[in-house]
Amino acid sequence: MFDRLRQLLGLKKSLREVIEEHFFDLVEAGISPSVIEGWKESGYETLEEAIRNTLLEGRLRDPPLKIVLVGINGSGKTTTAGKLALWFKKRGYSVSLGAADTFRAGSIEQLEEIGISIGVQVVKHRYGSDPAAVAFDAVRTGSDVVIVDTAGRQEVNRNLMEELKKVKRVVKPDYTIMVVDATTGVEASEQASTFDREVGIDGFIVTRMDLDRKGGTIVNLCHATGKPVYFIGTGEKLEDLEPFDRERFVKELVRSI
Numbered sequence: 001m002f003d004r005l006r007q008l009l010g011l012k013k014s015l016r017e018v019i020e021e022h023f024f025d026l027v028e029a030g031i032s033p034s035v036i037e038g039w040k041e042s043g044y045e046t047l048e049e050a051i052r053n054t055l056l057e058g059r060l061r062d063p064p065l066k067i068v069l070v071g072i073n074g075s076g077k078t079t080t081a082g083k084l085a086l087w088f089k090k091r092g093y094s095v096s097l098g099a100a101d102t103f104r105a106g107s108i109e110q111l112e113e114i115g116i117s118i119g120v121q122v123v124k125h126r127y128g129s130d131p132a133a134v135a136f137d138a139v140r141t142g143s144d145v146v147i148v149d150t151a152g153r154q155e156v157n158r159n160l161m162e163e164l165k166k167v168k169r170v171v172k173p174d175y176t177i178m179v180v181d182a183t184t185g186v187e188a189s190e191q192a193s194t195f196d197r198e199v200g201i202d203g204f205i206v207t208r209m210d211l212d213r214k215g216g217t218i219v220n221l222c223h224a225t226g227k228p229v230y231f232i233g234t235g236e237k238l239e240d241l242e243p244f245d246r247e248r249f250v251k252e253l254v255r256s257i
C-alpha cells in the first residue's frame with residue numbers, strides 16, 4: 001500500500017525499473033531471462049515479492065517413507081542419497097538405501113561405502129541388473145525410510161526414462177525427488193520439465209549450493225515446474241544437507257543483487 005503510494009509519488013522505483021536496472025545482476029545470479037521478463041508483467045511490487053512468490057519450499061512428511069532420487073549424471077544423487085539416509089538415521093528412523101544405479105561404474109561401491117560409514121543397510125545387485133529389482137528388494141527391507149538411488153545419463157535419454165518409470169511402478173514412492181546441481185545453469189529447468197513430464201517428480205534437492213550461493217537455478221526450477229525444493233546440498237560431506245529455507249534464500253539473493 002505505502003509502497004504503491006511512494007511509487008505513485010515518484011519516490012520509489014517500480015519493479016519494472018528495478019528489473020531494468022538490475023537485469024544483468026539477476027542473470028548473473030543464474031535466473032533465466034524469461035523468468036525475469038515475466039516478473040515485469042507480474043503485478044508484484046518489489047523484487048523480493050516476485051522472487052518469494054516464484055519459490056516453493058517443501059517439507060517431507062514423517063516416515064514411513066519411500067523416496068526415489070532421479071536426475072542427470074553427476075548431479076549428486078548418490079551423495080544426496082547418503083545425506084538423506086543420515087538425516088533420517090539421526091532422527092531415530094531405520095533406513096535402507098537401494099543401489100539402483102546399476103549403470104555407472106563405481107556407483108554401487110560408492111553407496112556401499114556411504115552405507116558403512118553411517119551404519120545404514122545398502123541393498124545391491126550386480127552392475128547391469130534390473131534397477132527395478134534392486135528397488136523392490138530395498139522396499140522389502142521394511143525400513144522406516146527407503147531411499148532408492150537411480151542411474152542418470154549425460155542427457156535425458158529414452159531408455160533411462162523407461163527404466164525410471166519401471167522403478168516408480170515397483171516402489172510406488174511417496175516422493176520422487178530430482179537432484180539438480182545448482183551450477184548447471186539455465187538448462188536445468190528444461191531438464192526438470194522433461195523429467196517431470198516423462199517420469200513425474202514431486203520436487204527437488206539442489207546440490208552444490210556451496211559453490212553457487214546465489215542459486216538462481218532454484219528460482220528457475222520452481223518457475224518451470226511449480227514443484228518445491230525440499231533440501232539444499234551445501235558441501236561434499238554427508239552432514240551438508242539443509243532444509244530449503246525460502247525466506248533466508250530470498251533475503252540473501254536480494255542482498256547480493
Ligand code: GDP
Nearest residue numbers: 073074075076077078079207208233234235236
Ligand atoms: P551422481 O552421479 O548423481 O550420483 O553424483 P555423485 O553423488 O557421485 O556426486 C558427484 C560429485 O558431486 C561428487 O564429487 C560429490 O562429492 C559432489 N557433490 C554432491 N553434492 C554436493 C554438494 O552439495 N556440494 C559440493 N561441493 N559437492 C557435492
